[in-house]
Amino acid sequence: MHVTLVLTHECNLACSYCYTGEKFRREMDWETAMRSLDLLFLAPREQTPWRDEAPIDLGFFGGEPLICFDMLERVAVEARARAEREGRRLRLAVTTNGTLVTPERARRLKALDVQVTLSLDGCRAAHEATRPQRGGRSSFDDVVAGGRNLLAAGLGLQVIAVVAPENVRWLGESVRFLAELGAKEIILNPAFECAWSDADLALWELGLEEAVAVYADAIRAGRPIAMPTFDNKLLAAAKGGLASCDSCGSGDREIAVSPRGNLFPCARMVGEDRDDKLVIGHLDTGIDRGRVSGLKRGPADPACGECAEQWRCGASCACANLAETGTTHLPGGTQCWYEQATARIADGAGHQLLAERDPTFLSWTYGRVASAAKAAGQNPAKVERRHRLPLAT
Numbered sequence: 001m002h003v004t005l006v007l008t009h010e011c012n013l014a015c016s017y018c019y020t021g022e023k024f025r026r027e028m029d030w031e032t033a034m035r036s037l038d039l040l041f042l043a044p045r046e047q048t049p050w051r052d053e054a055p056i057d058l059g060f061f062g063g064e065p066l067i068c069f070d071m072l073e074r075v076a077v078e079a080r081a082r083a084e085r086e087g088r089r090l091r092l093a094v095t096t097n098g099t100l101v102t103p104e105r106a107r108r109l110k111a112l113d114v115q116v117t118l119s120l121d122g123c124r125a126a127h128e129a130t131r132p133q134r135g136g137r138s139s140f141d142d143v144v145a146g147g148r149n150l151l152a153a154g155l156g157l158q159v160i161a162v163v164a165p166e167n168v169r170w171l172g173e174s175v176r177f178l179a180e181l182g183a184k185e186i187i188l189n190p191a192f193e194c195a196w197s198d199a200d201l202a203l204w205e206l207g208l209e210e211a212v213a214v215y216a217d218a219i220r221a222g223r224p225i226a227m228p229t230f231d232n233k234l235l236a237a238a239k240g241g242l243a244s245c246d247s248c249g250s251g252d253r254e255i256a257v258s259p260r261g262n263l264f265p266c267a268r269m270v271g272e273d274r275d276d277k278l279v280i281g282h283l284d285t286g287i288d289r290g291r292v293s294g295l296k297r298g299p300a301d302p303a304c305g306e307c308a309e310q311w312r313c314g315a316s317c318a319c320a321n322l323a324e325t326g327t328t329h330l331p332g333g334t335q336c337w338y339e340q341a342t343a344r345i346a347d348g349a350g351h352q353l354l355a356e357r358d359p360t361f362l363s364w365t366y367g368r369v370a371s372a373a374k375a376a377g378q379n380p381a382k383v384e385r386r387h388r389l390p391l392a393t
Contacts, residue, residue, distance in 0.1 A: 003040040004059035004256040004267040005033060005075065007068040013097050014134045017164050017191040019323065020063065021272040023134070027068055028259040033075045035283045036257045041082060055089040061256070061267040066100040076112045095119065095160065097131070098146030099139055106146075106153035117158045117187075118147050122174020126167035144181070151182050159183045163207075164191040165200045172210025175227075179214050185226035193323035196334050204338075208345050216349045220356075224364045231365075233346035236312035239369045248316045250328075252292065255280075263287060265295060265328075268319040295328045303336075313339050 008027045009020065040056055058079050060072050076092055083090035093115040101116075109116055120143050121127040127140045151157055159178050163171060171188075178186050188211070196204070211227070218225045236242050250265030257263060258273040263281040271278075280295070281287040295318065304310055315321070315331035315338075324332035331339075353361040 001040060002057035002059065002254045003036060004061050004254070005036055006061050006063070006256060006258050006267055006270050006273075007065045007071055008063040008259065009272060010067050011062060011064040011097070012067070012099060012134055013064070013139055014132055014136075015162075016130045016166055017162060017194060019193065019268060019271065019319075021274075023063065024272075026259045026273075028071065028257075030071070030074070032257070032259065032261050032283065033071065034078070035261070037075070037079055037082060039255065039257070039263075039283065040079075041086065041088065055091050056083075057091045057093065059092075059267070060094040061270075064097050064100065065094055066096050066105065069100070069105060073108060073112070076114060080112065091115065093117065096146070097139070098143040098150075099133075101146030101149050103149045103152065106149040106155060109150075110153045110155050115158065116150055116155055117160055118143070118150065119160050119162070120144070120147060120178065121161050121164075121167055123170055123177040126161075126170035126174045129166040129170075130162065130164050147181060156185075157181065157183045158185040158187070160187045160189050162189045162191055163204065165194050165196055168200055168203045168207055171204065171207025172214075175207075175211040175214045179218065179225055183225065185228075188227070188229045190320075190334075190338060191323075192320050192332065192334055192338075201334075201337060205341055205345075208341060212345050212349045216353060219353060219360050219364060220358060222360050224360060229342055230346040230349065232314055233312060233343045234350045234365050235368060236314075237347070237350070238365050241311045242314070248318050250295075250318045255287065257283065265292065266319055269322070301330055307336070307340075309340050309343050312343070315339050 005028060008025070009023060010025045010027070011018075011020070011023045037058075040058055058076075060075075062068075065072055072094065079090060079092065082088075092113060094109070095117045096119065098118045098120060101118075106116075119131070121130050124138075124140050127143065128138050131139055131143075133139045133142075147157055147159070159181075161174060161178065167174070175186060175188075208229070212230055215225060215227050215230050250269075254266050255263055256265070256267040256270055258270050260273055261283040262270075262273055262276075262279050263283070264270050264278055265280055269278045278295070280291045304313070307313065315335040318328040320335060321331050322328050324334060350361075350365070
């Protein structure tokens with residue numbers, strides 16, 4: 001179970017693609033936070049009583065969650081203490097725009113063992129095209145300083161870079177910049193809510209080709225950088241397709257709590273918390289499973305049945321679908337293009353690395369498949385033999 005606390009609707013940036021709506025000062029209070037911890041700690045036992053040993057995840061989101069750093073710290077301390085009392089494995093995480101990450105805060109997040117994901121859209125030109133401060137001033141230098149503070153504190157640098165029409169022309173340069181900055185994971189998060197022209201898609205594909213070259217060169221150097229854009233396609237190919245746990249877990253394995261205590265399928269759907277159509281419950285009443293399943297139901301796209309990528313298509317994200325098509329169950333044309341383009345580009349790099357018999361690639365890709373199989377109680381050796389070379393041609 002992953003529970004995310006939306007600590008505030010306030011933010012100090014004015015991102016061009018922001019999906020959270022109006023920025024305003026409504027913050028989560030202590031009582032709501034503690035009841036959210038009850039949801040986190042009790043739900044796994046109610047849903048999967050035989051999996052008490054499974055880790056539970058608590059995330060912090062916004063707005064900009066570090067505006068409420070004191071509350072974040074207080075909740076993290078309480079969650080750690082409760083996990084220790086109950087013998088549970090707890091993972092803490094926060095997604096931040098980085099502008100408020102001081103050296104002291106970075107050290108405190110490290111001490112609390114909070115995984116930090118930094119929103120940085122790439123090189124200066126790319127970032128400044130999409131993520132200004134409120135008022136228009138550049139946020140680039142502040143965000144990079146925040147990233148360096150995280151690195152100095154001993155926290156690995158995990159970055160989310162949103163890819164939008166305004167910054168896609170710098171995608172390859174941005175990935176190289178983030179790799180040189182020290183990012184160990186680069187999550188390229190497409191802005192599917194934007195209008196993408198054919199010219200934009202051509203730039204996007206070129207940028208993905210440049211990005212996969214950075215990805216492959218890092219593997220050849222023995223210092224792989226996690227890039228889910230390519231990793232997910234290659235891992236799915238290596239294990240023969242996507243498993244049920246690879247699909248969107250919104251409302252089932254993932255819950256977000258708004259400052260008012262409303263429950264949503266994921267943090268990206270909270271928005272201004274003024275529209276109940278995506279609400280799936282409240283801390284007072286619990287999760288409405290009927291509403292959860294209702295959000296996922298709908299007619300399938302008949303075009304999907306003929307798609308060669310269907311076996312490992314990642315277009316199941318409810319919030320991405322909502323952004324592009326206004327429904328939670330149907331992807332749109334941009335997502336279909338993206339799934340096919342990333343599969344083709346990832347496979348090209350994968351085949352080359354396989355032909356080179358690169359040991360880091362074999363460990364990075366097939367080693368993780370074997371580890372996942374072992375965790376699921378399967379025989380890793382059999383899984384590795386079965387899926388040694390099934391990358392799509």
